[in-house]
Amino acid sequence: MTQPYDLITMGRIGVDIYPLQTGVPLAQVETFGKFLGGSATNVAVAAARLGRRSAVISRTGRDPFGDYVHQALREFGVDDRWVTSVDAYPTPVTFCEIFPPDDFPLYFYRRPKAPDLVIRPEELDQDAIAAAGIFWITGTGLCEEPSRSATLAALEARAKVGPTVFDLDWRPMFWGGEGGASGDGGATGAAARATARPYYEAALRHATVAVGNVDEAEVATGLRDPKACAGALLDRGVELAVIKQGPKGVLAVHRDGRTAEVPPTPVEVVNGLGAGDAFGGALCHGLLAGWELEPMMRYANAAGAIVASRLACSSAMPTADEVDAFLAGR
Secondary structure, three states: OOOOOOEEEEOOOEEEEEEOOOOOOHHHOOOEEEEEEOHHHHHHHHHHHOOOOEEEEEEEEOOHHHHHHHHHHHHHOEEEEEEEEEOOOOOOEEEEOOEOOOEOOEEEEOOOOOHHHOOOHHHOOHHHHHHOOEEEEEHHHHOOOOHHHHHHHHHHHHOOOOOEEEEOOOOHHHHOOOOOOOOOOOOOOHHHHHHHHHHHHHHHOOOOEEEEEHHHHHHHHOOOOHHHHHHHHHHOOOOEEEEEOHHHOEEEEEOOOOEEEEOOOOOOOOOOOOHHHHHHHHHHHHHHHOOOHHHHHHHHHHHHHHHHOOOOOHHHOOOHHHHHHHHHOO
């Protein structure tokens, strides 16, 4: 095996087709940009931009968009050796609408099945997963077989030998729900959350870090109060719970009693869709460096804020120098 990776992520990959006009519905958009996409992929890109050696476990279609994904990964310095092709399904594409500051509807084209849900347990490089500095999985990877079994098998192979991050990543439409978010007034339906919860609980038993917003934490715990959610996640087996609270900032609670509650970093928002992935890559950077909770949360918040102030996701991920300069200017 080669030298262990700082970070291996496992999950969604595809192509983001984003409008080059903001404040315009898709029906009226005239020009689009093509970008590498998928939450787990964006986290790997974010970490690579911060100087970390990262790789992705995923699958594409055997098509030109799949070729583009490999090209983009290599350009970002992310190892693509575990991104393999599937003959039966096309590489997913995702469209969005951009209505700053807080409305960014997503439209996923992942049917009849996304290739990244055809990752199989027997295809995993379990030695590499166990050796990585951090291993990162997402809730979407649990929504269908064989990806569900592969994700849980990867977590078992990892065996908590190092930081193992569960990105709670709630996409209700992948679980039979509707809309874009759960919670008060959400149109996702309790049935979708109830279907997902046992698999979330199974993954939490193998994770050391859980990260997500209140809606996502609700899927895992049935609770919505941030502190209660953090406590419930710790009860389910993780050592560190990170609850993103949007305009209220971020809450981090460690099993050893340490806590950090950091306010948001204000910026003029252009597109908020990649901010969480930038936060995740920066969180991994801080975990690998052994930072204390508060500076790590401030750094991750800053990385997310930088991406929120830009149009794209993957190509918008900041370098370490950009994050440092941003924090120095606050």
